[in-house]
Amino acid sequence: MYHMVREHINGKKFNSLRVFPAIFDKQIKYLSENGWHSFTMHEAITNKDKLPEKSVVITFDDGYKDNLTNALPILKKYNFKATIYLVNDRHDRDWSGYRKTKNKGAGLKDEPKLSDDEVRELIKSGLIEIGAHTLTHVNLSALGKDESYKEICKSKLLIEKEYNIICDSFAYPFGLYKNSDVFDVVNCGYTNAVTTKTGIADLKNCNLFEIPRITISGKDNMLAFKIKLKRGLRGWKK
Template sequence: MSRLITILLLLITCSASASIVSEQRVPARYMQTTEDADIWAQVGDKVVTVGNIRAGQIIAVVPGAEDYYAFRFGFGSGFIDKGHLGLVSGNQRVEDSLGDLNKPLSNQNLITWQDTPLYNAPDVTSEPFGTLAENLRYPIIDKLKDRLNQTWFQIRIGNRLAWVSSLDAQEDNGIPVLTYHHILRDEENTRFRHTSTTTSVRAFTNQMTWLRDQGYTTLSMYQLEGYVRNRMNLPARSVVITFDDGLKSVSRYAWPILRAYNFKATAFIISSRIKLKPQPWDPKTLQFMSVSELYDISDVFDVQSHTHFLHRVDDAMHPILLSRNYHNLLFDFKRSRRALAQFNPHVLYLAYPFGVYDDKAVKAANDAGFHLAVTTVRGKVKPGDNPFLLKRLYVLRTDSLEAMSRLISNQPQG
C-alpha cells in the first residue's frame, strides 16, 4: 500500500483529527524532527505533499494511526512519519517569542506558487523552519513590515509560529466563481448570438482546456463554503464553475466537456421548470432539462437551487422577487429545496433569480436552510464574506484566454 493511500485511510478513519489537534481533545506533545521530514495533508479532496520541516524543529503532535503523527496544519491536520521525530533534545523547549499561539486567524490567506521557505523569525537570515509546497492557500495570523519595509506573513504549523516573506508568496485575493447559462454551437446559434449569457461550445471548450492546462482544481459549493467559513485547506489554483437555470444545452454540450476533463460544476436549477421527459433538441428556443437528464449529469454537476417560481419578471420587467414578501420567499425557497431533494439530499446553496436580492430575500434564504447564496455582483469570493451575498464572474464568449487569465488570476478586482 502506498504512503499516500495509507495517509488517506488515516484521514478517513480519524475524521475528527483536525478538531482533535485544534481543540486538544487528545493531549499534544512536543517532539523534535531528527531529519528533514516531508509532511502531508488533505487539500481539497486530495492528499498531497504540502511541504517539509527541517531537522531540529519542534512541533506539537498527537498520536495517529500506523506510522504517522498528526499536527495542526491550516484548517485541518497534517501528517508526519513517526520515524522522523524524536524526543526534544537537552533542555530545549518551544519559546514562543513570535506572539500568542492562541491568537485568532485574520480571515486572510497567503498563496504559494512555488516551494516557499518558512522562517523562525521575520528575517531571511533567521533559522529556516521548513517549506510550504506550491499551489497552497494557507491561513495568515498577522502581517508586519520589517526595517526594510518588507511585508512578512505570520502563520501557524503544529503549534509553532513561522514566517513567510511576501517576496515568496502572495496574499490571497479570493476564489473566482464562474457563471454560465446557455451554450450553443456557433452554426446553430441564430437567436441568442447577441445574448451575453449565451456562450459557444468552441469558447467553453477553450476555456475549460485552459483551466486544465493551467492546473486548476474545480471546487464544489461545499468546498467553497469551507473556504468562506475558514474550515478547509484548498489549492491556490481553484475555481468554481456554475450554470444557472437548468437549460437543456448544459446536458447536451457542457456536461461531456466537463466530464472529459474530470471537472466538477454546480447547476442552479429552477425547480418548477424541470421537464418530466426530455424534449427534442431545438436550439432556437430555451429548453429545460428533464428529470432523467438531471440524473444523467449528476456525475459532474451538483444540483442546487435557483428558486421554484421566482425566476420571473412582472409587467414592468422587474424581477418578482423584489415585490414578494418574506413569507412568499420563504415558502418558495423551501419548496425548491424539497423539489430538488430527489436529485440531491443536500440542497444547501441558492442562486438568486437574475442575481437580485434584498434584505428579506437574504433573511428568507437563511431561514429556509441555505448555507450560501450567490449573486451576479462582479468579484471573487473571500473568507469572511457575507455567505448570502457571494460574488461571481462572467467569462464571455468573446473574451480571449488572456482576458480570462486576467479575470481569474490572483489579482485584486477593480
C-alpha cells in the same frame, strides 16, 4: 457564472449567455493545464479554510439542456466539476423580460431545459452539484415576504425530494434580492448563496450568503477570460 454552452443564434438576444462549446472547452482546458483545482460550491464551502490558491467553482444558472449535452462531456474530459442552479418550474416559462421589458419573448423560453431524468444523469456523473434558483425564477426584490420565502424554501425541498439529494446551495435569480431574502436563505437551511455581483470570492472572509461571481460571457475571447480570472472583471475600472 455560465448559463448555456451552445452555438449563438444569429439575430437573437442573449448570445452573451451562450458560450460556444469549442470556447468552453478552451477555457476548461486552460484552467486544467494551469493548475486550477475544481470544486462544486458545496465542496468549496465545506473546505473553505483549506482551499488551494487556484480554486475555481464553475456554475451554471437556470438549468439548460446543453449543460448536459454540451458542457458535461467537456467537464468530464478534464475531470472538472460544476454547480447547476436549477429553476423548478423551468419549462415554458419566460424570464427574458424581467430585467428589461423590451427583452420579453426574446428567446429564453424557447431554450430547451433539462428534464428531471437529465438532471439525474448529471447527478450520476459525480461531477455535478444541483443547487436551487427559486421555483419560478422570480425577481425576489419585487416580491412580498411570504411569496419570497416560499420561492426560496420550497425550491430546496422539491429538489431534495425529486432527486433524493441534499440541496444546500442557492443562487438569487437576476442577482436581485432584498435583505429579508438573505435571512430566508439562511433559515431555509442553505449553507451558501451566490449573487451576480462581480468579483473574486474570498470564502474565508466574505458573507457566504452573498458570494460574488465572475460572469463569463459568450462574447469573451481567451484574453478576456484570462483577465477576468485574474481581476474578476474585464475592464480596468472598478
